[in-house]
Amino acid sequence: MSFQLSLSTESVTAAYPDEPLFVAPDATVSEVLRLLKAQKTGHVLICEEGRLAGIFTERDALRLMAAQQDLDQPVSQVMSRDPVSLEEGASVGEAISTMSEGGYRQLPILGPGGTPTGLATVYGIVHYLVDHFPQTIYTLPPDPSSAPSEREGA
Amino acid sequence: MITCPFCGSENIEGSDLCDDCQHSLTDLSIPQPGTSVERGLLKDRIQLLKLRTACNVAPEVPVRTVLKQMAAESIGCVMIVEGEALKGIFTERDALCRLNADVAQFADRPISSVMTTAPVTLESKDRIAFALHKMHVGGYRHIPIMEAGKLVGVISIRDILHYLSERISAAT
Incomplete structure (x- = not known):
């Protein structure tokens, strides 16, 4: 029924990584923003010749919006270059510690040859953890104060 | 059987x-909690997590000012508070979905026109399992925490992840 949860042996690819969304380095920031909205996601990867060159996230978008910067500049000017990433063989525990040390919410997962194959996210890892105790989480009433004190009919 | x-x-x-x-x-x-992690989730209260101080703004503050404040303080969400009542929440995702590339048009409007009204809240005495439930099922990153109708702080999904990973490493 339940299986032993071990953060150090389970691969990060089991923790529901997002499909990576790619854009070319010369795409403009406003194109990228529209793409993010349409795809309902908060991060794109920027690739050059099949290799990961940078990442552009919601936080970068917020900074640009706040500074009222030109949104027609290419995304390669404003992306975070050479982001911290994980190898495919990395464990869930490594992903969690890298995220909490660096304050990252998503980490690209690099396959052989440095091509991104996925994106480990906080949501995915939480989903993976909840999978290990579904009864505790999914059976909760929607409102904490509405839990009945007695069994029905008792 | x-x-x-x-x-x-x-x-x-x-x-x-x-x-x-x-x-x-x-x-x-x-259902019986099987592991110490599950027991902890059902027993520990949200106040055990270190609540982050919420960043409060008034509803009439312009979008421009709020964005600047969020970027300067590197925070992902602000609470829109009128008096002591929580009116709404404005997050990075709202900025991305509602302002997007048309941010210039919205810059002088009040933040209340683009906030998310009536956010899901929890009390600081609620169990952590509820916070995890709300965040996971609702896909939220932040939940405002109330005490007797007053906003006392906010917890983020990273606080929960930190709590969980600590508990799981302690249990194995």
């Missing part, structure tokens, strides 16, 4: 009474 804990005979799933000895089987269907 449920095995009766009293006489050991097998009953069909969902039976209230054991066919053989007529003992009640209803207690067997109550």
Whole structure:
């Protein structure tokens, strides 16, 4: 029924990584923003010749919006270059510690040859953890104060 | 199949009474926390996590000012508070979905025109399991925490992840 949860042996690819969304380095920031909205996601990867060159996230978008910067500049000017990433063989525990040390919410997962194959996210890892105790989480009433004190009919 | 804990005979799933000895089987269907992590989730209260101080703004503050403040302080969400009442929440995702590339048009409007109204909140005495439930099912990154109708702080999904990973490493 339940299986032993071990953060150090389970691969990060089991923790529901997002499909990576790619854009070319010369795409403009406003194109990228529209793409993010349409795809309902908060991060794109920027690739050059099949290799990961940078990442552009919601936080970068917020900074640009706040500074009222030109949104027609290419995304390669404003992306975070050479982001911290994980190898495919990395464990869930490594992903969690890298995220909490660096304050990252998503980490690209690099396959052989440095091509991104996925994106480990906080949501995915939480989903993976909840999978290990579904009864505790999914059976909760929607409102904490509405839990009945007695069994029905008792 | 449920095995009766009293006489050991097998009953069909969902039976209230054991066919053989007529003992009640209803207690067997109550979920029991199996691991120490589950017990902790159901026992620990949200106040055990270190609440982050929420960044409060008034509803009439212009979008431009709020964006600047969020970027300067590197925070992902602000609470829109009028008096002591929580009116709404404005997050990075709202900025991305509502302002997007047309941010210049919205810059002088009040933040209340683009906030998310009536956000899901929890009390600081609620169990952590509820916070995890709300965040996971609703896909939220932040939940405002109230105490007697007053906003006292905010917890983020990273606080929960930190809590969980600590508990799981301690348990194994």
